[in-house]
Amino acid sequence: MSAKARSHRLSATAPPAAQAAAQADVLARLKAAVPQLKSTAAQPFIRKAVDALQANDSQGGADWAIKALEQDERNAYGWCLLAVARERAGDFASSLKAYEAALALMPDNVDIAHDVGRLAMRMGMPEIAEKFFRRFLQARPDHVDGVNNLGAALRAQGRWAETIELMRQAIQKAPGVAAYWNSLAAAVAEQGDAPNAEIFFTEALRLDPRFHKARYNLGNMKAVLGDLEGALACCEAALKGVDADDERVMMQLARATTLIGMGRLTDGWEAYEARLHPQFADTLQFLIDAPRWTPGAPLAGKSLLVFGEQGLGDEVLFANMLPDVLEALGPDGRLAIAVEPRLVPLFQRSFPSATVGAHVTGQVHGRSLRGAPFMEGDAVDLWTPIASLAREFRRDVDSFPAQGGFLTADPARVAHWREALKAAPAGRKVGLLWKSGSTQNARHRHFSPFDQWAPVLATPGVAFVNLQYGDCAEELAYVKRELGVEIWSPPGIDLKQDLDDVAALCCAMDLVLGFSNATFNLAGACGAPAWLITTPGAWPRLGEVDRYPWYPQAQVFAPDSYGDWPGVMAQVAGALGAFAAEAER
Numbered sequence: 001m002s003a004k005a006r007s008h009r010l011s012a013t014a015p016p017a018a019q020a021a022a023q024a025d026v027l028a029r030l031k032a033a034v035p036q037l038k039s040t041a042a043q044p045f046i047r048k049a050v051d052a053l054q055a056n057d058s059q060g061g062a063d064w065a066i067k068a069l070e071q072d073e074r075n076a077y078g079w080c081l082l083a084v085a086r087e088r089a090g091d092f093a094s095s096l097k098a099y100e101a102a103l104a105l106m107p108d109n110v111d112i113a114h115d116v117g118r119l120a121m122r123m124g125m126p127e128i129a130e131k132f133f134r135r136f137l138q139a140r141p142d143h144v145d146g147v148n149n150l151g152a153a154l155r156a157q158g159r160w161a162e163t164i165e166l167m168r169q170a171i172q173k174a175p176g177v178a179a180y181w182n183s184l185a186a187a188v189a190e191q192g193d194a195p196n197a198e199i200f201f202t203e204a205l206r207l208d209p210r211f212h213k214a215r216y217n218l219g220n221m222k223a224v225l226g227d228l229e230g231a232l233a234c235c236e237a238a239l240k241g242v243d244a245d246d247e248r249v250m251m252q253l254a255r256a257t258t259l260i261g262m263g264r265l266t267d268g269w270e271a272y273e274a275r276l277h278p279q280f281a282d283t284l285q286f287l288i289d290a291p292r293w294t295p296g297a298p299l300a301g302k303s304l305l306v307f308g309e310q311g312l313g314d315e316v317l318f319a320n321m322l323p324d325v326l327e328a329l330g331p332d333g334r335l336a337i338a339v340e341p342r343l344v345p346l347f348q349r350s351f352p353s354a355t356v357g358a359h360v361t362g363q364v365h366g367r368s369l370r371g372a373p374f375m376e377g378d379a380v381d382l383w384t385p386i387a388s389l390a391r392e393f394r395r396d397v398d399s400f401p402a403q404g405g406f407l408t409a410d411p412a413r414v415a416h417w418r419e420a421l422k423a424a425p426a427g428r429k430v431g432l433l434w435k436s437g438s439t440q441n442a443r444h445r446h447f448s449p450f451d452q453w454a455p456v457l458a459t460p461g462v463a464f465v466n467l468q469y470g471d472c473a474e475e476l477a478y479v480k481r482e483l484g485v486e487i488w489s490p491p492g493i494d495l496k497q498d499l500d501d502v503a504a505l506c507c508a509m510d511l512v513l514g515f516s517n518a519t520f521n522l523a524g525a526c527g528a529p530a531w532l533i534t535t536p537g538a539w540p541r542l543g544e545v546d547r548y549p550w551y552p553q554a555q556v557f558a559p560d561s562y563g564d565w566p567g568v569m570a571q572v573a574g575a576l577g578a579f580a581a582e583a584e585r
Contacts, residue, residue: 042068042075049081058088076105080112083119090278092123093365110139114146121149122246124281126156144177151183155190163187178208182217189217194224194562212241216251223258225562226536232258245279253280263397263543269390275310276385284309284361286385287371293382295392299325303334305375305383307359312340312499316407316521317540317550318386322351323406324393336380338372342499346522349500350407397542397549404553405527413504417490421508424463424488428583430576431467431506431523432487433514434475450475452565455573456513457485461580464488465509467519469496495519511579513572516540524551531555533572536562 045068052060062085068078083098096119103112117132130153137146147170154163167184174180185200198221204214219234235255242248252274259268276283286307293304304325308315322337329335334355339347341358348356357374394400421429434450457464457479464487466476479485493501499522506512506523512530514520516538523530532554534541540550541558548554557575559568 040075041071042078045071046075046077046081049078049085053081053084053088056088058085061085062089074105076102076109076112079105080115083115087119087122090367091365092119095119096123110136114149117153118149121153121156122281124156126153129153130157142173144174144179148179148183151187155183155187158190160187160191164191176207178204178211178214181207182211182214185214185221186217189221189224192563194221197221198225210241212238213247216254219258220254223254223261223537223539224535228258228262228537231537232262245277246281249274249277249280252277257539260542261537261539265390265397265542266395269388269394272387272390275387282368284368284370284385286383287369288380288383290380290383293384293388297382299328299333299382300330301332302329302381303336303379304329305336305338305372305380306386306389307370307372307383308337308339308343309370309385309387311518312343313516313518313521315339315343315386316518316525318389319347319350319525320400320406320550321386321389321393322354323401325389326351326353334380336372336375336378338370338375342497345500346407346409346503349410397544400549400552402552404524404551407503407522407525407527409503409507409526410500413501414507417505417508420490421465424465425486427461427463428510428580429465429508430462431465431509431512431514433467433512433517433520435468435470435472435515435517449565450478451482452569453479454483455569456576457483457487459573459576459580461583462576465490467495467502467506467509467512467514467523469502469517469519510583513576524548524554527551527553529553531557531572531575533568534558536560 045064049061049064049068052058052064062082065078065082065085068075069082072078079098079102083095083102085095086092086098087095096116099112099116099119103109103116106112113132114136117129117136120126120129120132130150133146133150133153137143137150140146147166151163151166154160154166164184164187167180167187170177170180171184181200181204185197185204188200189197198218201214201218201221204211205218208214215234216238219231219238222228222234223231232255235251235258239248239251239255242251252271256268256271256274259265259271262268274280278285288305288307290305293299306322306325308318322335326333326335335351335353336355336357337347337351338357338359344356344358348354355375355378357372359370359372361368361370363369434453464485466472466487466489468475476487476489479487490505493505495502499518502519503522503526506519506528507526509523509528512520512523512528513533514531515533520530520532524532530551530553532548532551534556536558538558540548541556542549544556546556548556555575557568557572559565
C-alpha cells in the first residue's frame with residue numbers, strides 16, 4: 001500500500017516540535033526585542049506585525065512585516081515575522097527564504113538557525129534540518145526541543161540507531177523529559193519493535209498526561225498491534241488537545257484509517273478527506289478548472305475526470321470503483337482517467353469507453369501539484385480524486401463486488417508468459433513478493449524478514465517465480481546459498497517499469513503470493529489467484545478477517561499477534577503444500 005497518506009504516521013514524520021508552540025516562541029522573542037527597536041523607523045510596523053500574528057492574523061502579520069522591511073530591508077526581525085506569517089499561510093518556501101534572510105543578517109542568532117531547521121523538517125528536508133539543529137545545539141547542548149528535533153531529523157533519514165543513542169544519552173541526563181521518551185519510542189517503532197515502542201510512549205504519557213502527540217503515537221502503535229479500538233480512543237483523545245492545523249490533520253487522517261480498518265466505512269471515508277487538507281504534509285493539489293464532484297451529485301450523462309492519487313498500488317486498488325462509476329455515468333456520460341504513466345495501457349484496455357492518459361506531477365513552493373495534460377482543451381463537468389469515490393460507492397463492505405478482476409491483462413501476453421513459464425522448474429508456478437519498493441514511514445515493519453520465508457520456500461512441488469521489483473539480488477542469492485532453492489527470474493521483463501506485462505505475467509501464474517505492494521495490487525485487480533500476507537492492524541482489510549474485499553479471490557494470512565512471522569509463515573507453508581499436492585492429484 002501507499003507510503004503516503006494512509007499509513008499511520010508517527011509524529012516523528014511530522015514537524016518535530018509543535019508548530020503552534022514553536023511559532024509562539026518566535027513571536028515571544030520578537031516581542032521582547034521590540035523595545036530595543038524604538039529608535040528605528042521599522043519599530044511601529046514590527047509591533048503591529050507581532051500583534052497581528054498573536055491574534056492569528058497571518059495576512060495582517062505579513063503585510064505589517066513587509067511595511068517594516070520597506071522601512072529597513074536589513075531588519076532581521078521583520079524577516080523573522082514575515083517567515084512566521086508565510087509559514088502559517090502554508091507558503092513554506094517563502095517562509096524558508098525569509099528565515100534565511102534573517103539568519104544572514106544575524107548569523108550568530110542560533111534561535112533563527114533552529115527555526116530554519118524546524119521549517120526544513122516541515123518541508124521534508126531532514127538533511128538540511130540536521131545541519132541547523134546541530135548548529136543550534138553547539139550553543140545550547142541540553143535544549144530539549146533542540147535535542148528532540150535533531151532526533152526527528154535523524155529518524156527521517158532512517159538513522160534509527162543514531163537516534164536511539166542520542167535519546168538514550170538525553171534520557172540519562174534528564175529522565176523526566178517526556179519528549180525524549182516519545183522520540184525514543186518513535187525510533188524503536190520504526191525499527192519494527194512495536195511492543196517496546198508502546199511501553200516508551202506510555203512512559204512519555206505518564207510523565208506528561210497532556211502530551212497529545214505521544215498519545216497519538218501510542219494510538220498508532222495500538223493500531224499496528226491490532227488493537228484498533230484502543231487506537232481510535234487514543235487518537236480521539238489526542239485530537240481534543242491539539243491546536244496546530246498540521247498536527248490536527250495528521251491525527252484526523254490516522255483516525256480515518258483506523259475507522260476504515262474497523263469496517264466503519266461511512267465515517268472513515270468522510271474523515272479520509274483529511275488527506276487533501278492544505279496543511280497535511282503530503283497533500284496533493286490538482287490542476288483542473290472544473291467543479292469537484294461531491295457524493296450524491298448526479299453523474300448520469302456527465303463528463304467526469306478521475307485523478308489517480310497517492311502510490312501506484314493505490315491507483316490500482318481504488319480503480320475497484322471505476323466500473324460503478326461507468327454505470328452511474330450511463331451511456332451518455334463520459335469518463336476520463338488520469339493515472340501513473342506506466343498504468344495507461346492497462347487502464348485503457350480495461351475501460352475502453354473511457355479516455356485514459358497520464359497525470360503529471362510537479363513541485364511548486366514545496367507543494368505537489370498534479371495535472372492531466374492529455375485533457376487540455378477538453379472540458380469536463382466534474383472531477384474527483386479517485387479515493388474520494390469511496391464516499392459514495394463503498395460505504396460498507398457489502399458494496400464491494402463479489403467477483404474479482406476489474407482490470408484486464410493483455411490476453412496475448414498472458415499466453416506468452418504461460419509458454420515462457422514452461423522453462424521454469426517443474427511444479428506449480430507461484431509468483432513471490434516479499435517487500436515494498438518504498439522505504440518511507442518505516443514500511444519495512446509491515447513485512448517479514450526474508451529469512452522467515454524458509455518454510456514456505458521449502459515446499460515441494462512448487463516452482464517459485466520472482467515478481468519482486470527493485471534490487472533483490474541479495475535475497476535471491478541468499479535463498480540459493482542457504483536453502484538450495486532457486487527463485488526463477490522471468491526473462492525479458494522490467495518488473496518495475498513494464499506494468500502492463502507484469503499484469504499479464506501475474507495472470508499466467510498458478511498463484512501470486514506475498515505482501516501488499518504495487519505488483520500484488522496488479523495481480524489482485526486482474527483477478528489472478530492471490531494469497532495476501534498482512535499484519536493484524538492493516539486498515540485495507542476493512543475489519544474483515546478471512547477475506548479481502550478489494551480482491552475477493554484473495555486468501556488472507558495474518559499473524560495472530562504482531563511480529564509472529566514464524567507462525568503465519570508456517571500456515572502459508574501448510575496451505576501451499578496442500579495447494580501443490582492438489583495439482584499432483
